[in-house]
Amino acid sequence: MIAAALPILYPRELLRSFGVLPVELWGPPGTKTAIADRWLQAYTCSIIRGGLAFLAGGGQDHADIILVPHGCDSLQGLGSVLLDFPVLSKPALSFYHPRTRSRASVDYLEAEIESLAEELQKITGREATDALEATIREEEADSVLAKLLAGRLQVALSCRDYYRLVRCREYLPAEQFTALARPWLSSESGPSSAMPVLLSGVVPEPSGLLDALNEAGAVVVADDTIACGRRLTPEGRDQSAYRRMAERMASAPPCPTRGASVEERSRHLLDLAKRSGAKAVVFAVVKFCEPELFQLPLLKTALERAGLRTTILEVDVTEPLPQQLKTRMEALLETMS
Amino acid sequence: MSAAGRLRYLFGVHIAGRAALRFERLRSEHKMRSRESWRHRHLERPLDVSPRLKELISRHYLTGRYANGARKVAWVTSGAPIEVLTALNIFPIYPENHGAVCGIRRTAEEYCKHAEAAGYSRDLCSYARTDIGSILSGKTPVGRLPRPDVLICCTNICQTVLYWYQVLAHHFGVPLVIIDTPFLYREAPSHAVAFVKNQIEDSIPVLERIAGRSLSHGRLRDVTRMSRDACELWLRIVESGRMKPSPITAFDQFIHLAPIVEMRGHRYTVDYYASMLRELNTRVGRGMGALKDERKRLLWDNLPIWFRVRWLGDLLAERGVSLVASTYTNAWAELADMIDPERPLDSCASVYLHPILNRGTGHKLETMKRMIDYYEVDGVLLHSDRSCKPYSIGQLPQRESLSSEAGVPALLIEADHNDPRSFSEEQVRNRLDAFLEVLGV
Structure with missing residues (x-):
């Protein structure tokens, strides 16, 4: 299953443990946003207008779930509109990341992850499997990404190609991203x-x-x-x-x-x-x-x-x-x- | 806190200030009584309690003016849990309300420009720009705002306040207490209520240190009771808009809202709203409406356009259209029954998690539908407020549903609550004219 995920505060590993691959929507570039005018005002940012226009214009056919994490007031609005009005035909999910850092925030976050897991269970009709392994795979991918970002000058790619590689993290399964990006860590320029x-x-x-x-x-x-x-x-x-x-x-x-x-x-x-x-x-x-x-x-x-x-x-x-x-x-x- | 500061405070607020404001109120009341004929062609005379409102607001800002050196000051968001602060005798200043005052007095644009010159984008909330510009320029129409000792930011109205208060914390170098209230797409999950309560509890020792005293739970209970009493009275006041003709318009409510926002938890606020309700009931008994000839009734959604409140009020009144209710002013009324003085912290967590702005677009639609029925309105004005995304996003599908499901026409007005540069008078007038024609006025 595919989840079209708007940016960015959500646990990728949780979705993977339910057999769902999150594919992130940052626009996408070149999307004609006019179709979103029916639901969103012009003073909403292009990532959100573009995301909705892409989905409503046929992009949702490639997704099984729409995930709209709460990253700002506009994402909040979009998530709420998708949950409350028949804008898209695919089920929408939300996720709230706390704005403070304390033990209570981590407790809240854990409970929010559990709530999202319950929703995913309803939609996918299956239990989470190997959630810890899925988490470790995401950790490995993040570790590779961190090294890729820290060693930019070792990678003999133009900025465009370099970011094409880096941004595979937004849609590839973690293990595939790791396999694709790791060889570049030992390259030299x-x-x-x-x-x-x-x-x-x-x-x-x-x-x-x-x-x-x-x-x-x-x-x-x-x-x-x-x-x-x-x-x-x-x-x-x-x-x-x-x-x-x-x-x-x-x-x-x-x-x-x-x-x-x-x-x-x-x-x-x-x-x-x-x-x-x-x-x-x-x-x-x-x-x-x-x-x-x-x-x-x-x-x-x-x-x-x-x-x-x-x-x-x-x-x-x-x-x-x-x-x-x-x-x-x-x-x-x-x-x- | 210094002895000199306390003396200045005592004299400025409690002796000279109070006397001057009382004199000013008596003068206004006398003027209102002696006025032979109220000359407005379409509006009935203002409420007799209006001079008392002016006195309350002026006293609030006067207290603020002398607070530094005598009392601890907190700058707080409009949805912050104020009861703990009040019980600790910390004086609250509301930058949003100050922003609204700047909007009404037409100084907001100047302050916004100051903020923009300092690099703050014009796409940011105009309350925030007004506030930041006022601080940077040192200008305010209320004399002087006291420097804060602490900032309290509750995210139950928007995320904007979080970024705005971070700027304030950086500027003033004072502690920022964040009460993060997870947005409720559906019913509040128990972990969200627990999270909010935990944060409120954690804030108490911080505030006790600043206040230099311990929180008295008896005092907190009393303050919470008065908050509840004031909210209940406010609920009955806004509900008086149900009468035909309505004795009050949403424009009146926008102005009389100030004490319920800024002065919850005080006896004088309860007394004020009790007097206001008595007067409204008297007007209802006499069949006296806010408009001389109420022909149609509308519901307002979103913040007011502060710099055009009077213009819009007059424009509607001359067509016999009464704005009898608003989701905005209703927000401080609808949660009254959730406030429980015997369980102040538990109920605080629940109440401050549930404002309309912290709930989904579907909930707001249901609220509007209920209000349409309850107030028997003929249409809805949706203010699409460029500066308030949480309130505005969702209005487009809401408008469709209001027409198709509730069967009432709804008009979207593009504007901004505080920045006149995002408002086109001609465009709004034309759209309103067309809308009122549909309503048959």
């Missing part, structure tokens, strides 16, 4: 003269953004996007599968969608920049994305105080990258060269 940048924001879309970075003489050496860097969760310790899933989710890198503060995020970004040698931070922010937009002024100030250059590119993931944003990126890199 020559020294790079490109300007090292850290990519933050929501998602490395539209892909023209990555081409524009390369063309302007830059290379992404570290990632803090919600779609990639912020999905990395460490290995769990607990031998109870659901508790382990909850612990892992609660330990992901700081993200405003999970309630991380500005201070936590600036520390994390500065650490990423230091470890990767990044000289600038590019924020690829989706228009109307409140979780990201609120923190940007303070993050920008903190990063610039530490000597990093920053630029903000506000994008629509369903549209090509506007020339104006390419020019802004070029201007940033020119001032640094």
